[in-house]
Amino acid sequence: MKKKAGVTLVDVAKLAGVSVMTASRALSGEGYSSEETKAKVQAAAKQLGYIPNALARMMKGAKTNVIGVVVNDLSSSVVNCFVTALSEEVRKVDMDLFIYNSLGDMGGGKGKRLSQMLHGLWDGLVYVLPRMTDDYLETLEKSTSPIVMINYFRHETSLPVVGGDNVNGARDAVSYLLELGHRRIAFVRGSAYTGQSDLRERGYAAALAEAGIALDPELICEGNFQEQMAMEGTRKLLALADPPTAIFAASDAMALGCFNAIREKGLRIPQDISVIGFDDIPAAAMAQPPLTTLRHPFEAMAQAAVQELMRRIKGEPGRRHRIEFPSELVMRESTGPAPAAMPAKRSRARQV
Amino acid sequence: MKKKAGVTLVDVAKLAGVSVMTASRALSGEGYSSEETKAKVQAAAKQLGYIPNALARMMKGAKTNVIGVVVNDLSSSVVNCFVTALSEEVRKVDMDLFIYNSLGDMGGGKGKRLSQMLHGLWDGLVYVLPRMTDDYLETLEKSTSPIVMINYFRHETSLPVVGGDNVNGARDAVSYLLELGHRRIAFVRGSAYTGQSDLRERGYAAALAEAGIALDPELICEGNFQEQMAMEGTRKLLALADPPTAIFAASDAMALGCFNAIREKGLRIPQDISVIGFDDIPAAAMAQPPLTTLRHPFEAMAQAAVQELMRRIKGEPGRRHRIEFPSELVMRESTGPAPAAMPAKRSRARQV
């Protein structure tokens, strides 16, 4: 296989009886060319089944008109929501979008390959909920390609970050539960990679502090943003001597895991126990009962990310280093008033 | 911006005091080069922060080592399962994988752009559950690039197709319900794009025919593979004078939609009504009750697709034109014996 089977512009030009350059112009519409030659060239192109080689075109102009999105875990609903929103935004600015699934491997192992792909193929990159080593982040910061991150709070970084307001979102969630009369409110953590879980926990602690309720370490349970682990954690929570009357899960997926553990025990949501999530993934609205949660403005965030990226691609200065979007409390049916407390429990709850 | 900011191999070679070619060899490890120069060049590359331009490299060898996956709807769980499985398979053969989300637009509108991207960037393409116009399919068939499709049955095609055995899977599903004593079995259709829904419906019809039960058009309801529409359809099904005792949904997502409508009516699954899905997406196992369904062997199918694609990329003849994988019945808790029939209904059911 010496030659790539494809038809090249040279072939088209030859058939049309013009120079390569003329053919190029006729097909791209850039520069001048008579209607006549244009028609002739287009006919030739069609006849030969000519398809321009994207690579070669990209090599010249520094622009590829492609934006890359890097994710670690495509099966995450949140990631999915962002990717879908980004796809639509990118289309609006007339670029193409390719998604690269690093399968959780960013910086370790073969991560090197990714950072190589990084170059030349894209005009810019969006990292969605990235999960990267510190080394990798450093490499990225040094890179000259335009980069924007979505929801990365693990470290301070010089890269632009578009994110939700996790602290205030979480505070709102917990305040809402407090208003409903809950006092024993559990928190299910997510994994630490993006730093979001920590912020949400901070909001949780802040709301409790404002209400004068001491933090009970028993009520904080480990999680990884996924259903399974939240289910296991909730089982333990429910087995506590003084179990919570409400659970704030750091993600909707985990909130749905809580649902399962709660039902398993024969308890009702929200009569016996309230559950509130974070993110507002599609499954939240479809759950039984529909899940109360905090909504990320996915579309707005995607738009901001793309705009910021385009600005950098065009060489304009970035507008802001960090863009935060407030999360909106979506009240559905998984939250309700705290159940009337039993005397024994009441006394224990008060002791704090 | 005349020059791309990036450091090129020329810069590295200059700094290291060697020729470009030597630098190339030292970095790639191909061909001979002394340890000394290798070290020198690598140091220079590191110092300058050199990143090879993927594009330029691709232009030479006809191979890009990239496989593209084209999907219409990334938010579909089934698509997601395939993409994830493909990502892993592709990694095993040491290629990279990029995902292109056509957002439902394949052949119409800007579809042209996609088919252009097709060229040069990829060594091969996998279309997952494609949703394309006939024109587009024809273009693809004429294309010289290696292409494999997953679960496309809409038309006969010369392209290799890796697919599940929809007819027999559906037949198994319905046979199972029949064994459980169900006689009024509804079917919720999916959208027609890939042709899978039709095949599943055929299996449904076949199983009923084998059991000597006539098809009741009232029991067949429209759907689009998604939760919402199945929910609406199920409401109508349940409002029927002689409602079904079991529902076979053409996808898990729809089966979960059925769940909602059933619960809404205060009915229990599976005591009052059984539900069976198709695909075995992750949410199926986590549902309440866990959903009985037909499992696609995602991993095996992804592997077959990648292997077939690699064979074509390497210029070897494709092994098979069409590779089918049987679906496996996964019995969970959403199916149970048919409820004892009421006299009135019994008689109607018998009339067929």
Place this chain on the structure above:
DNA sequence: TTGAAAGCGCTAACAT
């Protein structure tokens, strides 16, 4: 309006 030449960054093939 068209054409010729140059070169993007890299590597295969052939020298040295």
Place this chain on the structure above:
DNA sequence: ATGTTAGCGCTTTCAA
């Protein structure tokens, strides 16, 4: 073990 030449397919000069 290293350097030189040439060329991938296209577009950006510049000249006609």
